[in-house]
Amino acid sequence: MPYDPAHSEKRWQEAWESADTFRAVRDERPKYYVLEMFPYPSGRIHMGHVRNYTMGDVVARFKRAQGFSVLHPMGWDAFGMPAENAAMEQGGHPRDWTYGNIATMREQLKPLGLSIDWSREFATCDDTYVHQQQSMFLDMLEAGLIYRKSAMVNWDPVDMTVLANEQVEDGRGWRSGALVERRELTQWFFRISDYSDELLTALDGLNGWPEKVRLMQANWIGKSRGLQFSFATVDAPTGFDAIEVYTTRPDTLMGASFAALSPDHPLIKHLAETRPDIAAFCEECRRIGTTEEAIETAPKLGFDTGLTVRHPLDPAWELPIWIANFVLMDYGTGAIFGSPAHDERDHEFATKYGLPIRATFGPKGATLADADALIADAPYVPLKSEAVTYVRGFAGNADQTGEEAVAAAIAHAEAEGYGQGVTKFRLRDWGISRQRYWGCPIPVVHCDTCGTVPEKKENLPVILPQDVTFDVPGNPLDRHPTWRDVPCPVCGKAARRETDTMDTFVDSSWYYARFTAPHATTPTVAEDADYWMNVDQYIGGIEHAILHLLYSRFFARAMVKTGHLPEKSKEPFDALFTQGMVTHEIYKTTDERGRAVYHLPESVTDGKLADGTVVEIIPSAKMSKSKKNVVDPVNIVENFGADTARWFMLSDSPPERDVEWTAAGAEAANKFLNRVWRLADDVPKAGEDADLIRAAHRAIADVTKAIEGFAFNKAVAKLYELANAIGKSQAGGEQRREVLRILAQLLAPMVPHLAEEVWSNAGGQGMVVDAAWPKADPALLVSDSVILPIQINGKRRAEIEVPKDMPKEQIEAMVLADETVLRFMEGAPVKKLIVVPGRIVNVVV
């Protein structure tokens, strides 16, 4: 009987559903919470989803078999810009578009046979989720975790609307094409920077996280020790007698050649009021977008204000005050001193504007002349841990490391009283205001009498109005009087609702906690959070390594502070795994006007279109609609079955790396699953093979280890080996069925439907999904002898087979008596003989 996945997969999915197999329940078993980052409901599922959720499913099913009570939920990150864009482009309402997409994607996900507790499903745009998020917002506001301040946004002067960074292309608005300006707006902020030090220190405890993610977060938080001091100004306007400066390199103070201020610095803003040339320069600077990338890659621009400051170590020494477009008002004090000899940006700036470049140190042993000569064309920036010679030092020894010199300079400044050591963080507070409709409304009201006041909890949820249109750019909430105009919750007079909505990162910062009690009338329920938290294994893309994960770590702390999570959940994700993308080749032709035309993989056969046109094959890249290099999982499931899609997503590439989807690979996966089916379908009546039992137990050990280590591709390889061994074996009858049952159990986390078929064919009791994970018998794993390769001078020349625990001396004797060894030694005396037991022998002659 041939394998028929369409029939078989449906049958087992129904069996699991009617047994309610995957409902997560609190019971006496130890719990295991596995979570994959929830999807944005873009319209259809893609292969990236299949890969992500299959990996999570392997873990969930594996842990279930190991006796854990598993929570494996699914939901939707449902607010965000694409829904509004769809409304603008095709009409309709963001809500309808979103829920329609969710319905489609749920129906596409279900045939994959994931072990998900669907009873816990929710979307972040559900009124109940909005309600609980607003309720927590009010608690956090009251706890002092939220405040308002002014911050920059991208402003499109033609569309009169705020743009996301993504909507700015080469400094222009994506729809209007107008030059974008930076504009200040009062916005809501979470005080994440209050937690900078803690979020940094706590990274050390996250042993289940990839080292690279911890490093990225540590660098993002950016703790630095530096000197804060003030420059006395010369003839500056009143109120600006001094300018506060922060520097991480106070040891280079003697190399200072200018002071540089941000265009947004108060002094510059003050000057701009009376100086049109300064105002014009600042306006030019503000035409750079708000992203750090744009600011740092833009050409360095400077403007000499004509004012000067006095050098703190020599009041007679005056430095010019420049305005520089690369100085950020957000970081430090918005003012720096330029020390071009030892900083890339300062060097470029000084060279461009003809400012002096004077070395403060050079390589060890350098003279003043050496050091000055060295930095003429490029700055000298050694590691801070490297010892250098200070030629214009003022604190500490002449020879010291940068670190020592910085410490000495801070000590000097503190002793002399012109500055003090300060610890600063790069991490800024989290701005959550979005001037957009499709997001969680911020539950506050602006009253002329009472100011900005929280909405009353009994008035929650503040629900988005349904009667809005998107034919005009901007936020429809701003022009919706009946929704916007409300009585003040304090005095009852006419007031105005906040029309900004929350950043969607807020939604995704606590959904993991909500899954523990998804239908509760409070944000969380203590007993449920207590039992299910923390997430034991979190799985998602590396692109979320910083923002989403850092915000979630902060939000968990904020929830602990406001009583919505237990203390132990400060770090909500015990272990993290970051998986790679799914890529595909790109097929391109060129139309008569020379423009690129892309073609879907299914329309290309052997590098040709149906009409015979040869396509250009561009190497694999992330699947994207615009390049049409997408494979629809729905088609794969229909043609081959879910197990084939799952198996292929797990085989070949290591999970953390990108995997390339190829038709050949999918067919190979399908071929293997068919072979497994035949093995189970056709069992010889009799035959003995003790080696097969050993192979099966070897496979149990290897597959278990591979799954635990997230090496699914290696688990797949080991299962190929076991299947090959079964195919070649003489074993029959119950002995063969026993091995087939082991195969079924080992396959079950990855290809659960086929595993059920194999299990039941091989006489397994009940369903394999309920079977306990097999244990390898240690006695069957060891072998009595090992093969030792022998190297002569590091090159492999021979091998010997020896008993596993043969003493070194005997091995040495055997090696030196070996014919091949003697031939290669050519009579030379042995200089050294290295025996690594059970591993290798190296003869050095």
Place this chain on the structure above:
RNA sequence: GCGGGCGUGGCGGAAUGGUAGACGCAUGGGACUUAAACUCCCUGGAGCGUAGCUCGUGCGGGUUCGAGUCCCGCCGCCCGCACCA
């Protein structure tokens, strides 16, 4: 620009500092078949004077008895950069 990562046969990849290329795909050969498909068996880094030898893990150096693995310097590609999700 800054931060992080990756780079191994024709392809995806494997390898606690210890036999480079497990496992899979492609290729070539064979069996089965009237034939094909399916399936099964063998082959499967490159070169050469082919019982074997030499070279080979992006490039250039270094440490080591021994380096894909560790260190230094490059090159290329990918991810993130705070309003994409």
